Amino acid sequence: MSLQGLNLYWTKHQVAIVDDVTLSVQPGETLGLLGPNGAGKSSLLHLLAGLRRPDSGQVLLDDTPLRRLSRRQIARQLALLEQHATTDSDLSVEEVVQLGRTPHRGALRPWQPEDTRLILHALERVGLTELRRRRWHTLSGGERQRVQLARALAQQPRVLLLDEPTNHLDIQHQLDLLALVRHLAITSVVALHDLNLAAMFCDRLIVLHRGRMVAEGTPEMVLTPTLIREVYGVATRVTPSPDHGRLQVHYLPGSLPP
Numbered sequence: 001m002s003l004q005g006l007n008l009y010w011t012k013h014q015v016a017i018v019d020d021v022t023l024s025v026q027p028g029e030t031l032g033l034l035g036p037n038g039a040g041k042s043s044l045l046h047l048l049a050g051l052r053r054p055d056s057g058q059v060l061l062d063d064t065p066l067r068r069l070s071r072r073q074i075a076r077q078l079a080l081l082e083q084h085a086t087t088d089s090d091l092s093v094e095e096v097v098q099l100g101r102t103p104h105r106g107a108l109r110p111w112q113p114e115d116t117r118l119i120l121h122a123l124e125r126v127g128l129t130e131l132r133r134r135r136w137h138t139l140s141g142g143e144r145q146r147v148q149l150a151r152a153l154a155q156q157p158r159v160l161l162l163d164e165p166t167n168h169l170d171i172q173h174q175l176d177l178l179a180l181v182r183h184l185a186i187t188s189v190v191a192l193h194d195l196n197l198a199a200m201f202c203d204r205l206i207v208l209h210r211g212r213m214v215a216e217g218t219p220e221m222v223l224t225p226t227l228i229r230e231v232y233g234v235a236t237r238v239t240p241s242p243d244h245g246r247l248q249v250h251y252l253p254g255s256l257p258p
Ligand SMILES: Nc1ncnc2c1ncn2[C@@H]1O[C@H](COP(=O)(O)OP(=O)(O)OP(=O)(O)O)[C@@H](O)[C@H]1O
Pocket: 012, 017, 035, 036, 037, 038, 039, 040, 041, 042, 043, 044
């Protein structure tokens, strides 16, 4: 399923938070969303998820405008992994993941063995099978993050939006999570702060700066020292990795503490 945002514009208190952003994500593609703190990444993801209405512009899922779909119809096709996802602390891990099936259930469609299979598969994919009976409030930050990803996977979305999903994760789980997202046959948009992870795992990148899209293209097109200096104010050297061929960003003296 493709996802498009056309001329999206969202203001708050007369300030343009998302300022005329147009983007298109092809079926199965992983698009990285970069930009400094406050650039508008979360706000843009909320517009794309239909949680906020743009002041102007529109979001299309395939060719259907999001505003024509009900919340339930959207949730059957699109999942958002929020930056600070929380949940009722009395639930077990398995019960949190079960919530992902809610959009697919109804009076005429009670819980089925297929739902249980999807829950167990989602837990396995994020490596949390062993913890499935644990209470949510006893989990570490990284474990909670992975439970929320399992919940999103159980939702069987065709579009997955992730807001800084590697927060709280140790390096192995950061790599595992992004490899998983990249290999899913799901259209994905992932907001990231780590430029090297973005270069390793994203097909294409867009960069937001003060609400505007200032760059768009492959990692090779986007991650230039000039762009990084202009947007982040940091001096870098960017080279292909001798180990995996993807770009690597080196932060140079002068941008580092003495
Ligand atoms: N509801 C709101 N009311 C007022 N200002 C808001 C609101 N939501 C976001 N903003 C402002 O919009 C700007 C963009 O915020 P947003 O959270 O989208 O940025 P971000 O790129 O996700 O940042 P970060 O990397 O720090 O998570 C920030 O300056 C923020 O303070």
